[in-house]
Amino acid sequence: MRRIIFNVLMILLAFTIQNCIFPLLPFLSASPNLLLILTFSFGFMHGKEAGMYYGLLAGLLMDLFYSGPFGFYTLIFVYMGYVNGIATKYYYEDYVTLPLIMSIANELVYNSYIYVFRFLIRKKMRIGYYFTNLVLPEIIFTVVTTLLVYRLFLILNRHLEEIEKRGDSTIV
């Protein structure tokens, strides 16, 4: 329970930082996609169903921020949580290579989704330009952030789990 509240707060915090702090830093030509990192790591750590719910929350926040068709971001984030949740059987605490590869894959899928449904649909064909100028910097930033944030999560989550276990055992 405590872990869920913690994770939900993390998503809210990530959303605010992403939209209110990063744009203030003009030297960042791109910024890490924190919501994406959180969604896929929660899916990866806690399984399909949990990943889906966290994805739902992250997606809804994004949809409420943008004024386009509602549900656009919710859809991709729900799937991201779910699909990454499948990989949860390979989840092994100190193993960081897999999450890094997954963050690249997720960024690629996420950005292609935006490109196809928001740009290609309007006959904007310069995919090479978009890739080198938008997608690639974001992937690099996201991977670096994953490297830092994922470790932190593992430690915090382990901590919370321990507290929970201790709490359970005292009741029982």
Add this chain to the structure above:
Amino acid sequence: MESKRSKYILIILTVFCVLLIGLTSIHDEWLTPLRTGVGYFLIPIQSGVNRAGSVIYDEIVDYSKLREALEENKEMKEIITQLTEENTALQAEEFELERLRKLYDLDQEYGRYEKIGARVIANDSSNWFQIFRINKGSKDGIKVDMNVVAGGGLVGIVTDVGANYSTVRSIIDDSSRVSGMAMQSGDTCIVAGDLTLFKEGRLRITTVMKESDVKDGDKIITSNISSVFLPGILIGYASDITNDSNNITKSGYLIPVAEFDSIQEVLVITELKADMMVEEEPESVEDTSAESPSEEGTDESPSESGES
């Protein structure tokens, strides 16, 4: 058992999202209550974080600027003596300019519009879209399609309004289309945002008639025939106007007046073009019938999305 249940939930959520996407692309106004509700909760957080962030950031910037300023100060003092001399000469010319401006009625027209100030509290952090959120909403009298200016030039248009916030799409967004015209010749054109250009700080100007007289350096302002943009707001300056391969139209680039990478405060013009047109309708019916209102600037707009 668990995986089956999560599969069902996934399917339900998918259907729900797809339905919602379909519904809201037709009726966006259905979501206003929801967005407003969440706004009450989220906007104070965003405002707070934004304020804290900008305070810290400003402090750092101030300190580094102080050093530069001290050095500059020395140089400036020398320059001042030179400038005072030049200034007297220029002042004489200034009076002349003022007279001529009045003569041509080129006095900045949008000065007469009612405006309210607002603070930018959130930006889109990904580079795909150029939208931002301001801390004034329907409580302050802001409505959808109101024009937003900053730094003397057009910045964007309000696309979504909650009680205490509104979302603005800037004119450099890839889907933005503004109907503009050259200030001197009155020739119309379309000013379009382009993702591949915004890093260079430029926009695209398209569909300028070949015989029209738009030159590099011309002031481009919002045109009279636009359905959502008020007339006479400065957008920027034309540059690199060349003939298109189809030999009918010309196109080029526009350097905007507003600086988009450092917008913190904006002014929202609280007049709507739609209201203006209702008042003027008896005189100029053809303007309103030329294009359906509130369509301009969106992707779907047939009249103003002429992309080659």
